[in-house]
Amino acid sequence: MAKIETVVFLSLVLDLFAFTIPLPLFPRLIEWYTLRESSNPTGFLPRTLQFVSSVRGTFYKPDLDTYPQRWDVVLLGCGLMGSVFSTLQFFVSPKIGALSDKYGRKRILLITMIGNILSAAVWIQSTTFATYMLSRVIGGLSEGNVQLAIAILSDVTSPANRSKALAHVGIAFAICFCIGPPIGAYFASRPVPSNSWGPELNIYATPAILTLVLLIAETAFLVIALPETLGKGAPVQDGEMTTRLPNDRDDSKPLNKYPVEMRIKILKDLRTLHFLFLVLFSGVEFTLTFLTFDLLDWNIVQNGKLIGSIGIVSALLQGGYVRRSTSKVGEGNMARRGVSSCAIALVFLAILPRYVGSNPLISMKLLQAAAICIAFTSATVVNSLTAFASLQCDDDLGMNTDKKGRPKIAKGKALGEFRSSGQLGRAIGPLLACASYWTFGPSLTYATSAGAMVALSFNMKSIAAAKSVMY
Numbered sequence: 001m002a003k004i005e006t007v008v009f010l011s012l013v014l015d016l017f018a019f020t021i022p023l024p025l026f027p028r029l030i031e032w033y034t035l036r037e038s039s040n041p042t043g044f045l046p047r048t049l050q051f052v053s054s055v056r057g058t059f060y061k062p063d064l065d066t067y068p069q070r071w072d073v074v075l076l077g078c079g080l081m082g083s084v085f086s087t088l089q090f091f092v093s094p095k096i097g098a099l100s101d102k103y104g105r106k107r108i109l110l111i112t113m114i115g116n117i118l119s120a121a122v123w124i125q126s127t128t129f130a131t132y133m134l135s136r137v138i139g140g141l142s143e144g145n146v147q148l149a150i151a152i153l154s155d156v157t158s159p160a161n162r163s164k165a166l167a168h169v170g171i172a173f174a175i176c177f178c179i180g181p182p183i184g185a186y187f188a189s190r191p192v193p194s195n196s197w198g199p200e201l202n203i204y205a206t207p208a209i210l211t212l213v214l215l216i217a218e219t220a221f222l223v224i225a226l227p228e229t230l231g232k233g234a235p236v237q238d239g240e241m242t243t244r245l246p247n248d249r250d251d252s253k254p255l256n257k258y259p260v261e262m263r264i265k266i267l268k269d270l271r272t273l274h275f276l277f278l279v280l281f282s283g284v285e286f287t288l289t290f291l292t293f294d295l296l297d298w299n300i301v302q303n304g305k306l307i308g309s310i311g312i313v314s315a316l317l318q319g320g321y322v323r324r325s326t327s328k329v330g331e332g333n334m335a336r337r338g339v340s341s342c343a344i345a346l347v348f349l350a351i352l353p354r355y356v357g358s359n360p361l362i363s364m365k366l367l368q369a370a371a372i373c374i375a376f377t378s379a380t381v382v383n384s385l386t387a388f389a390s391l392q393c394d395d396d397l398g399m400n401t402d403k404k405g406r407p408k409i410a411k412g413k414a415l416g417e418f419r420s421s422g423q424l425g426r427a428i429g430p431l432l433a434c435a436s437y438w439t440f441g442p443s444l445t446y447a448t449s450a451g452a453m454v455a456l457s458f459n460m461k462s463i464a465a466a467k468s469v470m471y
Contacts, residue, residue: 004156005165007225008149012172014218015145018120018211020180024304025188025204026081032203033129045129052080055435081136082286086427088140090420096144097151097416105152105412106228108144113219115142120212124205132202145218147419151412154390155229163326163387167318170383174315178308183210185304230412260408263392267414269463270389271421273335276456277381278425280449281342283433284349284374290434291349291442292367295356306371313375322379331388332463338380339457345373346450350443382422388463389418 022029030045037043100108119139126132149169157165187207202208292298292306326334348370355363393411436445 004227004229005153005168007221008152009168009172011218011222011226012145012149012169013176014214014221015116016172016176017180017183018116018214018218019143020176021184021187021207021211021214022123022204024181024185025207028188029132029204030129033132036127037129043129044133048080048129080431081133083427083431084133085136085140085143086423088137089143089423090427092141093144093147093420093423094413094416097147097412097414097419098410099412100144100148100151100230100416101410101412104228104230105148105155106222106226109148109226110219110222112142112144112148113215113222115139116145117212117215117219118142120208120215124202124208124212125199126202127200147416148412150386150390150419151415152226152229154393154411154415159391160327162390163331163384164323166383166387166390167323167326169386170318170322170379171315174311174318174378178311178315182304182308183207263409266463267389267392267409267418270385270392271418273456273460273463274382274385274418275421275425276452277339277385278422279429279432280452280456281377281381282426282429283436283449284342284346284446286430287433287437287442287445288349288374290437291352295353295442296363296367306367310371310375310378313372314378317376317379318383322383326384326387331384331391332460335381335384335388335463336457336460338377338384339453339460341373341380342377343450343453343457345370345377346446346453348373350446350450353441353443386415386418390415 030049033045034049037045040046096108096112115138119135119142122131122135122138126135146169150166153165153168154162184207187210188204190206191203192201192205192209289298289303289307292303298306322334329337348366352363352366352370355366390411393409393414433445433449436448
């Protein structure tokens, strides 16, 4: 098991490193395509920017509209393009999970890797916005590493150590979101030398080539090092750690003896919570750099340090506190603590604007406190909810199988549907947050989001009551 955990973690680092490299380049890419395609007002990009401008004009206050074209580029580059990727993931994640239940985790993972490699190859030669969006669409339809990594780890772990193993996913995210964007920005300043004999390349072909190399290396590593885990994991045995359902006091009843219908309902509740949380949290993530740019006049380097510090604190928390404490307090309780921490962060951000001009020191302290709370949220909520969802599934060799020997609640499909709900939240959240920010301003936007987070925390009470226990 330890070997498989190491293989999964290293593959995730390679995959997420490749995924995060282009993140800081989106606005600059749009600017480059805008200059190239400005002579054709009926082209795909000019028409897309015109649509974005009309949406912004509907919501954004005219008296605050200082940099309308710049905001249009940022919204398209970071908002809508990210939403397209997440929307495609919303549709495809359950399919990828179901296919992995039928044909095996490794086989489907390698097929998705071929799509990722194709996406990077298209990016290298995408000299028009339409071809670049094609690369994003291919990537959105192909990305399956994260959800399949979670399924693989769930295959080879028992409920007693699953949360600890799944913390590797969050640690990989935190590490790569710290180092990936700066690396991407560095290589973006190192263009590929132009030539007259080959095809014209994207202006950021160098980071695209690095992404391609990482994905090829990851694929080769998975072919060599990753065994098939479907049907070969650790079955749940009587006496092992299981999950107690809400308000249940019968400590002698293991999870697999509860009705399938009851666990399906818990999974449905978890998907709803996952969706609602990420609608709110992704809005915070996206508008945080808007806030620092708008009110504090921060540059790219300062925003990069802020995001990097959040990632570092999150990684430290996941590697230390979360891995040790989740099995003691329960996945639901850990997730609820993270939601409460996010509500506190939103309160700090809602108060911050009133001190920007009058007391810069207090405004900076509020931002730092909010960043720490956001890091705690990043370290806890999604990983804990994912672990809790995996505990509702049937193991491949467990007692809850149908007449054909298949699990009644298969991990791949169930976890794919869980991830799908989160991706839908990530698609909607930034757009709603930006519309609110433009229309009502940061204070009201963050205050309203804080209230919604508090309400979500109360709604998680029944889930938090389902605490993992050792029999």
